[in-house]
Amino acid sequence: MKITVSRKAHFNAAHRLYRPDWSFEKNDSVFGKCNNANFHGHNYELVASVTGAVNPETGYVIDIKTLADLIYDEVEVSFDHKNLNLDVPEFAELIPTAEHIAYVIWRKLRKRLDPALDLEITLYETPRNFVTYRGE
Ligand code: NI
Numbered sequence: 001m002k003i004t005v006s007r008k009a010h011f012n013a014a015h016r017l018y019r020p021d022w023s024f025e026k027n028d029s030v031f032g033k034c035n036n037a038n039f040h041g042h043n044y045e046l047v048a049s050v051t052g053a054v055n056p057e058t059g060y061v062i063d064i065k066t067l068a069d070l071i072y073d074e075v076e077v078s079f080d081h082k083n084l085n086l087d088v089p090e091f092a093e094l095i096p097t098a099e100h101i102a103y104v105i106w107r108k109l110r111k112r113l114d115p116a117l118d119l120e121i122t123l124y125e126t127p128r129n130f131v132t133y134r135g136e
Contacts, residue, residue: 011080015096045124052117074108
């Protein structure tokens, strides 16, 4: 029997979407308002979902406190109230789109989870815009 256990988390962060190798005009046409040179913020909502077999002794797939602590350590401490472009080394060379942020979060959590568990990350950049990454 496999069950999915999910934990929600939240962080506020600033970013700017642009490529230094493109002109301002090209960045503006591709990234629009997200190319604002002075950065802008989002209230990101994260859902981390872990799927696996239920341990017959505990009845748990994963202790949700363990998952909550992992998200706190790996995501909230690193990203909350940060400028993703300037403060977070993973985005020094990677444009901090929702896609890339979900990918970076997945990698950070994946390396600390039991390999037998599947991990899916859903990241909301706004209440209506969100991305999902499953490690494919
Ligand atoms: Ni943005």
